[in-house]
Amino acid sequence: MDILQQITLEKNEKKSLPDKVYDELLRDILTGHLERDSRLNEAKLCKAYGTSRTPLREAFRRLERDGLVEYIPNRGEFVKGFTQGEIEDMLHMRVELETLAVGWVIERITEEEEKELASIFKYMEFYTKKNDIQKMIDINYAFNRLLYKFTHDRHLEKTLNAYQIYTNYCCPPNYFAKNYLTTVLEERRRIYNAIVRKDIPAATKAMRTHMEKSIKRSTQSLY
16 A cells, blocks of 8 residues: 555544544644634533544543643643744744754665655656646645655654644645645655755755745745
């Protein structure tokens, strides 16, 4: 099963109720639907998400571990979310970690993994030419997941996957902007070609440039 098939399976897989409630709460917190510092009313949320209190409270515990919800004794659960400053910090940390990651990929990637990365890049070229935005959302996500996986560092992989989810909710890429797909493809091409050549300086430079441009493209609405 390749990474695109895996992502499609994950999207279509019937999730457990606690997982579904967690995902919906995470989305609503990071997109601002549930405002920072607001109290999470269990009765209202159970009705809104079609759940009972047990799955809801399980989701609260997970969000507490993520630092996105805070329990205050005798008062209840409150939305913590991210401040604008924290979002900006996270974006800049992601630049540094992505730059580190691509160097590790070059040092550690196997021949089979190189073939998998080549396959996803061909998908990227094909669907960019077709201007298939919905497909490219999955492909860009898949390309990132492969890079994180191929660092062969579980902690870095986990951290970058979380950052990708958080930043995509807080300041989503504007796939519908003019020439967005072709612009990103060329930035990705420089990264990919440097990986193929095993050129760490070129790869880290290309990744840093791509990530810094991505920040500018996705944070215009924050200012």
